[in-house]
Amino acid sequence: MDAMRSAAHRVLLRCCAQDIERILRSNAPPEEHVALPLSAIALANHEPELAAALYARPLEVLTLLDEATIAAQVAMKAAIELREEEQQTAAAADTGAGGLSEPQAQGMLNVYGNVHVRLVALPAALDPRPSAMRPPMARLGCSQLHQLISVNGTVVRGGPVRVWESIHTYECTRCKQTFPLKSSLEDGGAVDLPDACPLQLQNQPCPGTKFKKVPGASIYSGFQEIRLQAATACLGLGEPPASVTVVLQDELADSVRPGDSVDVVGVLVPRWLSTAPGRRCELELVLVANNVTRTGGPGHAGGPAAVGPIGALSAAGDAASAQPGLHASSELIALFEDFWKAHEDTPIMGRNKILAGVCPGVAGLLPVKLSALLVLVGGVARREEGSSNIRGELHLLMLGDPGTGKSQIMKWACRASPGRAVLTTGRGSSGAGLTVAATRDGNSWALEAGALVLADGGLCCIDEFDGIRPHERAVIHEAMEQQTVHVAKAGLVTNLSTRTAIIGAINPRPGTTISCGRPLTEVTGLEGPLLSRFDLVLLLSDPRHPDWDRVVAGHVLSRGGAAANSVHSPDDPSEDGSCAFATTASTAAAGGLDGFPALPAPDDLKAPAPADPLVAASILEAPSSVLSQRTHVTATSASSSREPSIAEKIAARLKGSSTGVSLGDYRPSQVHTQAAAQKHTSCGVTSPSSASAPSSSAASAWTVDVIRAYITWVRSRPPPVMTPEAERVLVAYYGALRRSEERSTARSTIRALESLIRISQAHARLMRSDQVLLRDAVVAVVLADSSQQLLAIPGSDSITNARFPADPDGELQMQQQAVLMRLQLASLLPMGLPGVAHVVE
Template sequence: MGGGGPEKTLLDFLTEYYSDQLQSIILSSDNRLHYPIYVDFAEVMEHDSPLAHEILFEPTEYLPVFDNAAKLAQETVYEKVKEIWKHESCNEGVDRPPPSIKEFVHVRIEIRGPMLDNPEFCPSIGRVRVKHRGILLTLKGTVIRSGAVKMIEGEREYECRKCKYRFKVHPELESRNSIPKPMFCPSKKQKYCESTSFQLLEGNKVCHDYQEIKIQESTQVLGVGAIPRSIPVILQDDLVDVVKAGDDVIVTGVLTAKWSPDLKDVRCDLEPVLVANYVRRINEIKLDIEIPDEVILQFKNFWSEFKEAPLSGRNAILRAICPQVYGLFTVKLAVALTLIGGVQHVDASGTKVRGESHLLLVGDPGTGKSQFLKFAAKLSKRSVITTGLGSTSAGLTVTAVKDGGEWMLEAGALVLADGGLCCIDEFDSMREHDRATIHEAMEQQTISVAKAGLVTTLSTRTIVFGATNPKGQYDPDQSLSVNTTLSGPLISRFDIVLVLLDTKNPDWDKVVSDHILDQVETENDKFHEDISKKWPLSLLRRYIHFVKGYFRPTLTKEAENVISRYYQLQRRSATENAARTTVRMLESLIRLAQAHARLMFRNEVTRLDAITAILCIESSMTTSAIVDSFGNALHSNFTDDPDQEYATQEEQILAKLNSPDYIISI
């Protein structure tokens, strides 16, 4: 390929569209760094469609041409930049380093929009086949393993001892980036040299940063029973250390193959590997649910309808949570508040106080715990479901694995769920050692690792939603620790612990069986159906994400007083269950009150929110300081007039808190 056509077209394209990036590269001070130029593929397509097509199908040939064009484009812009530099240096009187043309510039091609839905160029990792080899491919996935940054030799220069011809040899990816010794002289003079004797020239060595990561397809897009596939990705130069384990990424690169490591008793095969050209973290915009303006207007109209009876509006939303399970109002409220969460803040010492809430359901078999876990996972933008039996401490946190003679960290469930939800069923079946590993992950939202010489801290800003069965028959006279075999420190990390006891209640059994068999067709049921049609899963998902991002509620003086008095009352009355009534409970109350304010579409925490948070804590049956119990959470149902019921509960709670000055007529 000549240096004329495509290179000239790409040169013109870069100077026309990307002169700003070129100018900032020329003005940068370090000549030895590798600089990226981010190019939108849609703009290349618009500028020259046939050339864009060639880049897509022949990237190994055209990407070096594009890089070379970027180097030449610097020369085109250089004079203009020099004038700007002189002008600014004179005016500001600052001695800046002079502009220079950089040797190492790489064009990073970014693919966006509709092309990401094309399975030909953007397949799922499990669908990568031989036909994709050699084309520019874009893959989405989660980084499950990140290797150490190494240094590899970029090229070697040899001189033929016979004809003195000098030539360069580049590393071969197939043979794990080693540079092979040339077999014969490549000189193409009048007569072929055919020499096999060469001298290695020790000149300026070109080296590259090199890192291998492994990405796995997201479990959200897989069907039940499908095993998530993974693929190694090679990052070089400016791309190294851009992502870490647990990040969601979009990688564009060229699919090739390399020999698998030479292990004893293991067949040496060619395994697919993606040589990355562009990497983008999508944690910040992670699967961001598009919320159009008309949907936001729909939310506002909904709340204006229920202005006079706000709790009826709240219950309409709660009914849409796990609609196949009848009743269980308390659990549905707890799930909503946990998913929405409070506001993260930094205290006076600079320590971050988490905004995420944690929920534990303790219940007899068949009380619908797993149903809630699965529904909550659907509502969350990022979720990982696991079971206590199916997770070792490494499977939950992080594990060190040896790959090709090198130790790497592989992310577990809590790290992969960073920024989302981690559902752990059969919580009690984890080994004691495994439970201890999640203490730090739940409170400090980090996991500290010291394995195989790898010492690091990983982020786990995760909501933990656990479900467990009691140990044998639940004994209300005993503490929760005794009934579940979970330690006090672990239980104290859960904001809400709901106990679902399957007591014999003939009336409740009749209602539930009628609901399941769908024998009763009353007007009330039709009303319920209308509500669930108003709030389908997709809309409920959008609502939760909208209120989480839009509202940052602050506590009113009234709410602060109620929460403070309740906490003091709990501390006085907590004799046998001291593990639950710690400062963590106070933080939990604040988080739950903030979450309820968000659920109610408000930016301030009122007394209503504070008392609802107290009701949630009281419903756990483990910390009742106000009344013996608000009833079994399993048998809690939606009332016809929630506002009237709340007025009664509020009066009862305020009377117990011994605050007559706060009992105001509703």
């Protein structure tokens, strides 16, 4: 034991000299508890025997380290005083023999008795067994009892700070001497009295066997119990989240709040719940914390990490619960830079290649997929002097008919979120379940975090948003805009952070139809103040068009065939491209490391988006005897005529002629017309392009892992700066929105301008741009105007059947021309566009 004390003294002086000096000069109250951080890796390097004893007997060695802090402080104090005395002597000698030097003011050095060693940087293991010190929370059990472990998760419940008698003082009735006894947390604060007096009486052991407690001589300490839950992003399909009770003592108490992501280092011990005679004995596993550290960002673990080829940052040894793609590695960043260098002339084409990996199980919905990706990227938060913070997170509301893919988009967004992700429903959640609830904890109350608090720093998806009770919707107003929740329940007054992006899904009210001409409050049933907090509102109507039905049917059949030939199980989430990389030859050749996905090849990232297959028209056509003559004539004329392209529609609008143009109709391209003539006899699925085109079943290299890493990378870049051209477009559209007689009051407040700024910033981030350019502002206006139809941009009202165009950069130029002409900003148009010179003149 003396050897271990000497080792503890040496390692504290060698590894914690600066921290000990800081504690000596802190001038804190003598009774205050102070933390002394000690690196577990440094401890293992300098004193391996002590580190081995720490792993075998953690409670004993941690107590020994706490006791060694007093001797270390005394030694460090003597060294500091000697050093300062030598400095003063040297300074006096420099002034000359008869000179006078001003004495330097030195702070007082105080030795503190309540210094606790807190371990940091806990390694994965100190012995050959894998994951010995960082087991998954779901696997905590008897095998980890009385072992030093580290777990990470989210604080879902925080109890009140209580006081317990940590050290009892007893007096021997024989020798009249006192001795301290440390209480045991495992026994609920009880102490075990010794059989004989541990003191000496006249150099002989005291034979006393009776003791009495000394009143007023006990030492009390504060403690707090919190509930730690495993990260929801690390859970498997249908797996309930594991949780464990954590006890925080001394200065650790009240250091975290519900909703914080923390990394806890502690010892797992059993605690008896009931020890009364005649009652069944019950115990629970409790983690007595030695140190608690807030992680650097929500959703990723702190401490040592294992970095794979994709740059996934996860707790070392916890490969089962690792979430790949959380951080982009240098290799993947080089791929992203090379990708955008190859698309300098066609940036929108590059953006659409990224969008091809967004929820590939749903056909169409190009604006919805773009909006979901912008929500994950987010805008730029800012703080104005003298006012509150202005959020940078985007809120998206999808209003659509049943079966339009709203839930699939939200599930994909949860998987692609780099931080936390919480998916819930409005009908199954109350106002307290979304924000924070006060629960009974013995004789006091505790706070339990709701969905928005648990998603702090990440994403919260709420399906059936209208299911939230009307009188409880007001509680989320503050959480959405100010991103805080003020609580005043059961005597608990505090505020919690809700810096989360929200994606909501809602069906139209019974008896109403989705139309831009009807007020959103009437169609959704939501109040105006709540609607004004959503940055984007997208209307997803179910189009009844034969050509679009062929696209959807071909998409479903092709993915069904790919799933049948896959080796994955039906429950594997990788079927929708969410957890596996594209199985191309170049990707497989890259190889993986330690279970992490392989890096995609540069050519795979630059490959065109997979085309949608078409179902043969004869499969969807009904017998001629059933169809009426009018339907037959209409179908014949529709198949023989060609729909005008978006460029032709815009040109017609600019010339004042829009006859015969229906913006809501589906636009079959020439490629689809040629593909309809080629039919497979096996399942009736036709290829949309020639044989040289990519296969319809080929997955995009932009999988959810790559997209997650890409989002993390673009969010870590410097925020984009707004250009004057973009400002003029946003302000002009906001002014037109305010002047419109048919404007929606809920969607035309000052929040609409802030939303436009956030959307344009998010698009600039997505495009890896350092500036918010004119194109970013135009995209923001087009997305925001899809539910308003103030500018009547051709193609903006057909969201559900919006597909990837053959020339996205040219189509954006046409949309840019339409937006600027209607906002009377023709001077911002490039002179190279047709029909622009005479307008500018």
